[in-house]
Each structure stands twice: as structure tokens, then as C-alpha cells.
Amino acid sequence: MSSNISLSRYLVEQQRSKGHIPADLRLLLEVVARACKSISHAVNKGALGGVLGSAESENVQGEVQKKLDIIANEVLLEANEWGGHLAAMASEEMDSIYLVPNRYPQGEYLLLFDPLDGSSNIDVNVSIGTIFSVLKKPEGNQGVTEQDFLQPGKQQVAAGYCIYGPQTTLVLTVGDGVAMFTLDREQGSFVLTQENVQVPADTKEFAINMSNMRHWADPVRKYIDECLQGKEGPRGKDFNMRWIASMVADVHRILTRGGVFMYPWDKREPHKAGKLRLMYEANPMSWLIEQAGGAATNGHTRILDLKPGQLHERVSVVLGSRNEVERITQYHAQI
Numbered sequence: 001m002s003s004n005i006s007l008s009r010y011l012v013e014q015q016r017s018k019g020h021i022p023a024d025l026r027l028l029l030e031v032v033a034r035a036c037k038s039i040s041h042a043v044n045k046g047a048l049g050g051v052l053g054s055a056e057s058e059n060v061q062g063e064v065q066k067k068l069d070i071i072a073n074e075v076l077l078e079a080n081e082w083g084g085h086l087a088a089m090a091s092e093e094m095d096s097i098y099l100v101p102n103r104y105p106q107g108e109y110l111l112l113f114d115p116l117d118g119s120s121n122i123d124v125n126v127s128i129g130t131i132f133s134v135l136k137k138p139e140g141n142q143g144v145t146e147q148d149f150l151q152p153g154k155q156q157v158a159a160g161y162c163i164y165g166p167q168t169t170l171v172l173t174v175g176d177g178v179a180m181f182t183l184d185r186e187q188g189s190f191v192l193t194q195e196n197v198q199v200p201a202d203t204k205e206f207a208i209n210m211s212n213m214r215h216w217a218d219p220v221r222k223y224i225d226e227c228l229q230g231k232e233g234p235r236g237k238d239f240n241m242r243w244i245a246s247m248v249a250d251v252h253r254i255l256t257r258g259g260v261f262m263y264p265w266d267k268r269e270p271h272k273a274g275k276l277r278l279m280y281e282a283n284p285m286s287w288l289i290e291q292a293g294g295a296a297t298n299g300h301t302r303i304l305d306l307k308p309g310q311l312h313e314r315v316s317v318v319l320g321s322r323n324e325v326e327r328i329t330q331y332h333a334q335i
């Protein structure tokens with residue numbers, strides 16, 4: 001159902017009547033949305049636009065980059081660097097931070113992004129997305145360093161993602177709940193399609209990569225074991241499983257109908273806290289989930305309270321329906 005409220009109008013209301021965001025943050029979010037629209041067009045062209053397949057490069061995490069990883073990164077950098085709202089940006093695809101060049105006006109915000117989430121889904125035409133997080137540059141500092149980015153997720157001033165699926169939908173929070181905007185391709189604009197998104201506290205659906213089961217720690221194994229026992233087990237109900245291998249798509253499902261998502265620490269690489277990145281994957285998703293009434297922990301601690309030690313820090317993630325996240329977190333305390 002269309003509401004005829006555009007993203008621009010929603011943001012103006014957040015600024016003027018609700019006083020939630022200043023004008024330059026509103027303008028920054030408009031630019032991020034425009035960049036997502038442009039990535040959506042590139043995704044839709046697929047093989048016709050020459051955007052499928054691998055590039056011959058690796059990112060800082062040692063992962064082979066897809067062409068679309070690089071294209072999406074460029075689109076976000078180019079769209080945002082000259083607007084005057086930002087001081088610097090950081091991305092999954094760049095080793096270190098990107099300072100807004102001196103020839104452009106300097107702003108007060110820091111933008112972090114995973115330009116293309118779910119890269120393994122690109123070539124097989126399955127949903128992918130862009131994740132973003134906005135922080136305020138610490139006051140009083142001249143210039144920007146990586147240190148300025150290392151703020152806990154609870155200090156985010158805006159966060160969201162754009163999913164490129166059967167529909168392109170931008171999902172946003174500025175600390176006033178979660179709203180969803182669907183791209184109307186005829187109008188060329190994002191239109192409000194859901195406000196006050198709520199994740200139910202209970203669920204019968206979990207999302208985890210089951211192929212890693214033998215590597216999990218005991219609390220995760222216990223939780224999934226109990227789910228798999230269904231009606232006959234201690235939970236007394238049957239569970240369903242989904243795994244899209246794109247965090248954006250899995251979180252979008254949870255925001256839409258509930259569920260719990262886990263990418264836990266495992267024994268394959270014991271020195272790594274997890275696979276997902278704290279600052280531009282876990283933090284923005286955790287804030288969205290909390291704003292929708294859900295919960296997000298690393299098995300022990302609320303994700304938004306974690307103080308990052310480095311830009312590309314990894315983290316174990318448990319998020320979604322509140323009662324399930326609490327149960328899994330309790331298992332970590334007990335076992």
C-alpha cells in the first residue's frame with residue numbers, strides 16, 4: 001500500500017516537527033538514499049550492465065572482491081564526498097578511512113558502510129544490500145583519524161540498509177523507530193511503506209549457517225539442538241529455518257515477520273570474534289533491531305555497548321526476537 005509520503009518528506013518531518021535530526025544529517029541521508037538508488041539500477045542491469053563476476057582484487061579482509069563490491073563502493077564515495085555534510089567515510093572495501101578531499105566543504109559526520117552485503121548472492125540473482133551507519137565526529141578535533149570512528153554503536157545518529165531484492169527497500173532509523181521506504185521506479189523516489197516496524201518478541205524461525213555446526217561453541221549448539229527437537233523437545237514447538245547468506249536479507253525478514261539471526265564465534269578461526277564486522281554490519285543492524293523492539297548481543301554483551309578497538313573489528317552476532325536472544329545469551333552465561 002502506498003502512503004504518498006516520500007523519504008524526503010519523512011526526513012523533513014523528523015527534522016522540523018520532531019526535532020530528531022539536524023538539517024545536515026537529513027541532507028546526508030538523502031544523498032545516501034540517492035546512492036542506493038543508483039546501486040539498485042546497477043544491480044538490476046546485471047549481465048546487461050557488465051556488473052556480474054569477480055574483480056581481480058582482494059579487500060583488506062583478504063576476500064576476493066566482486067565487480068559490484070567495487071562499483072557500489074565508488075558510487076557511495078562519489079555521491080557523498082562533495083555534499084559538505086561529511087568529514088570522512090569508512091568502508092568494508094577500503095583498508096583505512098577516506099577523508100573528504102580539501103577541495104570540498106567539510107562536514108560534521110562520519111559515514112560507514114558495507115557497500116554490497118551478500119556478495120556471494122550477486123551472480124545467482126538473490127537479494128543483496130547496502131548497510132550504512134552514521135556517527136558524529138567527536139567535537140574539538142582538527143582533522144579526522146581512525147580513532148574518531150571507534151565509537152560504540154549506541155552513539156550512532158542514523159543507521160539503515162537498502163535491500164536490492166524483488167523490491168528495492170530502504171530501511172532507516174534515526175532513533176525514532178524503524179521506517180521502510182520502497183523504491184517506486186516510475187516516480188524515481190523512495191515511498192514510505194511501513195512505519196513503526198515491530199519485531200515480535202517470540203518466534204519459531206531461526207537463521208544460522210548450519211554447515212558450521214561442528215565448529216560452534218556449546219551454548220549455540222544447545223540452542224539449535226533444542227529448536228531441532230521441535231514439538232517433542234524442551235521448546236514444545238516446531239521451528240523453521242532460513243539462511244539467505246546476505247545479512248541484509250535475513251535481517252529484513254526478521255524485521256518483517258520476526259526470527260532470530262546468528263553468526264556466532266566458531267572454532268574455525270578461534271582468534272576471530274566472529275565473521276561479521278562490528279562497525280558497518282552489526283552496529284547498524286543491531287540499532288534497527290532494537291528500535292523495532294528486538295535485541296542484539298554478541299552472546300554476552302549488548303552489541304551497541306561494545307567499544308570498537310579497530311575499524312574492521314569482527315564480532316559474534318545474535319539478533320532478532322527479544323525472548324530468543326535473551327535465551328541464547330543466558331545459555332552463554334550458563335555453559
Ligand SMILES: O=P(O)(O)OC[C@H]1O[C@](O)(COP(=O)(O)O)[C@@H](O)[C@@H]1O
Nearest residue numbers: 114116117118119209245246247248
Ligand atoms: O557464507 P556464509 O559464511 O554463510 O556467510 C554469510 C554472511 O556473510 C556475509 O555475506 C558477509 O557480507 P559481505 O558480502 O559484505 O562480505 C553476511 O551478509 C552473511 O550473513
Ligand SMILES: [Mg+2]
Nearest residue numbers: 114117118281
Ligand atoms: Mg556484509
Ligand SMILES: [Mg+2]
Nearest residue numbers: 092114116117
Ligand atoms: Mg560487503
